[in-house]
Amino acid sequence: MSNVSAVRPTHKMHVTATDPLYASGPLVADRVGPSFDDRPYERFSVAPMTPTIGAEVDGIRLGGDLDEETMAELRRALLEWKVLVFRDQDIERSAHRAFASKWGELEEHPFIKYGKYPGQTDADVVTLERDVSVAGIENNWHHDVSWSRAPSFGAVLRAVEVPAVGGDTLFADTCAAYDLLPDAIKERIDSLVAEHDWVPNFGKSMTPDVIAALRPDYPAAQHPVVRVIPETGRRTLFVNTNFTQRILGVSEAESNELLTLLYRHVQRAEFQVRLRWRKDTVAFWDNRTCQHYAASDYYPQRRIMDRLSIVGDVPVGIAGSPVAQEA
Ligand code: SIN
Numbered sequence: 001m002s003n004v005s006a007v008r009p010t011h012k013m014h015v016t017a018t019d020p021l022y023a024s025g026p027l028v029a030d031r032v033g034p035s036f037d038d039r040p041y042e043r044f045s046v047a048p049m050t051p052t053i054g055a056e057v058d059g060i061r062l063g064g065d066l067d068e069e070t071m072a073e074l075r076r077a078l079l080e081w082k083v084l085v086f087r088d089q090d091i092e093r094s095a096h097r098a099f100a101s102k103w104g105e106l107e108e109h110p111f112i113k114y115g116k117y118p119g120q121t122d123a124d125v126v127t128l129e130r131d132v133s134v135a136g137i138e139n140n141w142h143h144d145v146s147w148s149r150a151p152s153f154g155a156v157l158r159a160v161e162v163p164a165v166g167g168d169t170l171f172a173d174t175c176a177a178y179d180l181l182p183d184a185i186k187e188r189i190d191s192l193v194a195e196h197d198w199v200p201n202f203g204k205s206m207t208p209d210v211i212a213a214l215r216p217d218y219p220a221a222q223h224p225v226v227r228v229i230p231e232t233g234r235r236t237l238f239v240n241t242n243f244t245q246r247i248l249g250v251s252e253a254e255s256n257e258l259l260t261l262l263y264r265h266v267q268r269a270e271f272q273v274r275l276r277w278r279k280d281t282v283a284f285w286d287n288r289t290c291q292h293y294a295a296s297d298y299y300p301q302r303r304i305m306d307r308l309s310i311v312g313d314v315p316v317g318i319a320g321s322p323v324a325q326e327a
Contacts, residue, residue, distance in 0.1 A: 021182065021261060027270040029176030032080050033234040043070040046077060053173035053290060054273030055081035062089050062282060064098025071102060078154070079232055082290040083171045085275060086282040089158070093125065093306060096282070100156040100308040107152060107311045109145070110218060111202040127160075128305045138294035141172060141267060142242035144287050144309065147198040149221050152287045153312035157305050159277045166298030169275045169283065171290045174237040177266045178226060189258060190318050192225040192250070196243045222248065224317025225262075229288055236289050237262060238315060266291060287312065 031052040032038065044059035057077065060070060078084055091099075100106060106124040128138075144152045157169075178186075197220035203211045225247060227238040239247075241263055247255040275283055285292060 021185070021265055027180055027268060029173070029179045029271075031176075033175075033232050035233055036080065037076060038080075039076075041073050041077060043073045044077075046081070048081070049083075049085070049275075050273045052176045053081060053171055053271065054083045054085065054275065056085045056087060058087070060086070062086055062091055062099040063095040064102060066099070066102065078284065078286050079229070079234075079289075082173055082175070083273060083275070083283060083285045086284070087278065088280055089282045090280045091158075091282075093158075096156065096158050096306060097125070097308060099282075100310060103156075103310045104153055105311040107309050109309065110214070111198070124308060126307045126309075128303075128307055137296075138292075139296040140242045141263070141291045141293045142240045143238065143291055145198075146223065146238065146240055146243045147196040147218070147221055150314045151223075151312050153310045154285055154287050155307055155309045156282060156284045157307045159279055159281045159304075160306055161302055161304040162277045162279055162281075163298040163301035163303055166295065166301065167277060167303040168295045169277070170293040170295065171273050171275070171285060172266050172292070173271045173273075173290055174266060175229075175234050175289050177262075177268070177271045178235050178237045181265065185261070186226075189225045189247075189262070192247050192258075193222050193317070194225050194239050194247045194259075195245045196221050196223060197245050198243060200245065201242050220245070223315045225258075226318055227288065227315045228318055228320075230313070230316065234289070235318065237266060238288075239263075240291055288315070 029052050044057050047056040047058065049055060055077065057074075060066065066074070074084070097106070108124045109126050112126050112128070144155060181189075198218060199211055199215075199220075206214075223238055225237070225239055227236050228234070229236060239259060239262055244259060246252065247258055250258070275281075277283075
């Protein structure tokens with residue numbers, strides 16, 4: 001037997017093995033909170049993709065004619081699994097829109113408009129075409145439009161054309177991530193508020209004049225770092241690498257330390273699901289309870305997705321009142 005340790009250099013980690021956030025071992029979270037109405041689904045079948053996040057839903061065709069019982073079960077399934085995946089949905093944009101509209105008012109993205117095809121008339125549909133001429137920009141972990149006073153409730157994304165391989169979307173369960181934080185970290189963050197802004201992100205490709213013109217309509221927003229989901233009382237981490245700028249009321253060093261730690265924690269593999277798209281796959285995610293990351297690894301192949309976003313609420317923190325106000 002060779003003496004491996006004699007030839008390998010000792011690996012120095014930047015964090016210590018005693019740091020509870022980076023210790024190895026089981027990271028097993030509850031999928032739902034104690035108040036969740038945990039009954040079997042009768043209108044469709046649900047196949048889990050991981051223990052806490054992502055489920056393939058089989059047995060329904062998406063559209064505007066889903067009855068109330070099916071909608072109620074889907075609402076429950078979305079709270080339970082955070083990301084619902086529907087395969088083989090050979091549907092038109094009108095059915096996609098009708099399904100998304102059943103969840104609330106649809107919203108237009110103020111900045112992502114470039115993907116619209118000539119002749120595309122649906123104001124609120126964003127066609128994300130990611131080919132060599134338009135670099136994929138969603139490959140950072142984010143909650144959609146968290147810089148808004150009332151970030152999207154969720155999004156329904158339909159795969160129109162996908163590469164043979166690549167272009168997966170990854171989702172991270174921010175409820176499980178919160179639950180598995182050490183108590184000492186929870187105590188530090190539970191009542192904190194963070195500022196979210198679009199300027200350092202979407203503003204990168206804009207001139208100062210354009211940013212100044214947009215600013216009155218799109219100010220920065222402040223949201224609780226730990227958000228509470230009204231239907232379940234579940235706590236979820238609500239900071240992300242794309243849009244969160246800083247935690248308020250602490251030093252810049254502490255804000256950086258906490259954000260770095262929270263981002264690294266959310267990105268642990270145990271909290272993730274990776275969706276491998278096929279044409280006619282539809283994914284519906286709850287933007288409050290998960291973050292996502294679109295892998296930008298498939299050029300020069302094409303990836304065309306139609307995306308609809310649903311208007312959300314002003315986030316509420318543990319204290320029970322919204323802190324969101326425009327900064
Ligand atoms: C997004 O970030 O909303 C796009 C996700 C994707 O294209 O997979």
